[in-house]
Amino acid sequence: MARKTGSHSEITGPRIRAEASRLFARHGFAAVSMRQIAAAVGVQAGALYLYTPDKEALLFDLLKTHMEELLAAWHTEPKGAEPLEALERFVRFHIGFNLMRSEAVFLSYMELRNLSEANFAVIEGLRRAYETELEEILKAGQAAGALSVPDTKLATMAIIAMLTGVNTWYREGGRLSRDTVETIYWDMVRKAVGA
Amino acid sequence: MARKTGSHSEITGPRIRAEASRLFARHGFAAVSMRQIAAAVGVQAGALYLYTPDKEALLFDLLKTHMEELLAAWHTEPKGAEPLEALERFVRFHIGFNLMRSEAVFLSYMELRNLSEANFAVIEGLRRAYETELEEILKAGQAAGALSVPDTKLATMAIIAMLTGVNTWYREGGRLSRDTVETIYWDMVRKAVGA
DNA sequence: TTGAAGAGTGAACGTGCGTTCAGTTACCCT
DNA sequence: AGGGTAACTGAACGCACGTTCACTCTTCAA
Structure with missing residues (x-):
């Protein structure tokens, strides 16, 4: 599957930032993986790179x-x-x-x-x-x-x-x-x- | 080779702690690898485990x-x-x-x-x-x-x-x-x- | 002189990392 | 109705990680 119904970049972008902020604050930048962030948002890791270069x-x-x-x-x-x-x-x-x-x-x-x-x-x-x-x-x-x-x-x-x-x-x-x-x-x- | 002359645990132990402290403070715990610490001390990574369980x-x-x-x-x-x-x-x-x-x-x-x-x-x-x-x-x-x-x-x-x-x-x-x-x-x- | 203990090596283990990308699906415009 | 594109998947890449371990060398007590 790709792209679930009602899923848009205006939603996913802010959610990525919110989850990243939460996880970085809790565990530290270096200790949090892109896969963890993606999982918290509900997407695959690769999708994050549509929103950030790295x-x-x-x-x-x-x-x-x-x-x-x-x-x-x-x-x-x-x-x-x-x-x-x-x-x-x-x-x-x-x-x-x-x-x-x-x-x-x-x-x-x-x-x-x-x-x-x-x-x-x-x-x-x-x-x-x-x-x-x-x-x-x-x-x-x-x-x-x-x-x-x-x-x-x-x-x-x-x-x-x-x-x-x-x-x-x-x-x-x-x-x-x-x-x-x-x-x-x-x-x-x-x-x-x-x- | 193993064990260079004049190398003792009373020297290596403190040096490991000193280098670890320096590196952790500079880059953060999660961002520093055991290999980096070992390299700073001048030993192989495995040697660290003679001084700390993990x-x-x-x-x-x-x-x-x-x-x-x-x-x-x-x-x-x-x-x-x-x-x-x-x-x-x-x-x-x-x-x-x-x-x-x-x-x-x-x-x-x-x-x-x-x-x-x-x-x-x-x-x-x-x-x-x-x-x-x-x-x-x-x-x-x-x-x-x-x-x-x-x-x-x-x-x-x-x-x-x-x-x-x-x-x-x-x-x-x-x-x-x-x-x-x-x-x-x-x-x-x-x-x-x-x- | 010998051998046990101490100190360290170096290769290997499985795992998870950041990142890339070809392919797939859902939506929008015409 | 259908093609283009935005959004996302899932597998793969090479690499570095923490940790273990059989082995080697050095020292020193007996």
Whole structure:
């Protein structure tokens, strides 16, 4: 048999990406075979090559899409007028978005080393662009006297690491609601860099 | 030929672990073959099995040893008498130790999913024991009124994530000395959870 | 001097890998 | 009605994997 009824590329393409993301996040890129991905989608391995030139390109596509969506989502977020408000928005946005996309976030941190040098540079560039968004907030806050940040680069890295860390322990339906977590983290960040 | 002069198990064993650690950290557990490790050591693949029952046991040994050394090193550290001093010691210890062992730290965060369930539980237990060390400091500080920590569990995770994040960007001989980094991070932590 | 034990070799085992491709089917357009 | 094409199959390619094992060489105690 070939081509089951109702099966189209607009369906199979996204499903391949979804299953690949799930499997890569769970077991790691190198530990997941094209045959496993195909089986999860319900096709033969060969069919995957209608949607991706090779395995690495599939990973790259997932990472690139994620980073671009992260940046796009941040840019549509309403900006805070004052430095402290801008920082709070960033903190809440980062925690919220990352919890919504935990699989892709995990991938973006863990599987960079499986990329070719050129592809790595692309993802790295997108990540740096995102980090710069936070650093600009900190710089502006420092300049306005609303924040006390001895080294904005370090503070940027520290805050992002701290916020992203939520993904390692947060479970939906756990002890704390997402909003409570955001509030507690915002409280710590505010105190850490507040004037 | 077999056995070159001056070649002993007391030399080969540690070299295997060292090369495996290096390669696993660089390329990921699943992406490194036993033959690659053997080649780096300068033996044939079969020889590795004189030192480990299988590939996963080799990884488990690396992770377990690292976590045990981390806990042992922390326990020999002089304790601070007061809560704030104890917390400062923890912050500086964590950054310092992790920078000294960046390969093993990387492995301990990235390769847990390649462990069997039983082995995973062991490493997880050790990690939790380490986290508890920090949480106890925070609890004591909160009780003594020296710290203001609304949720000690969250603060524990936030601080550890923030500190461990140093490993992702710190490079020896870079812009900032290790001590400067420790001081800046300690400053942020103190403000974040200080009373 | 000898022989057991230690350390390592090198070939082989079956398996699963990423990828290719000729062939097959189902749908759409005319 | 029927031909073209998009979607997919299933088998095959060569290769690398983890692991085993009979064997060889070296060392050292008795």
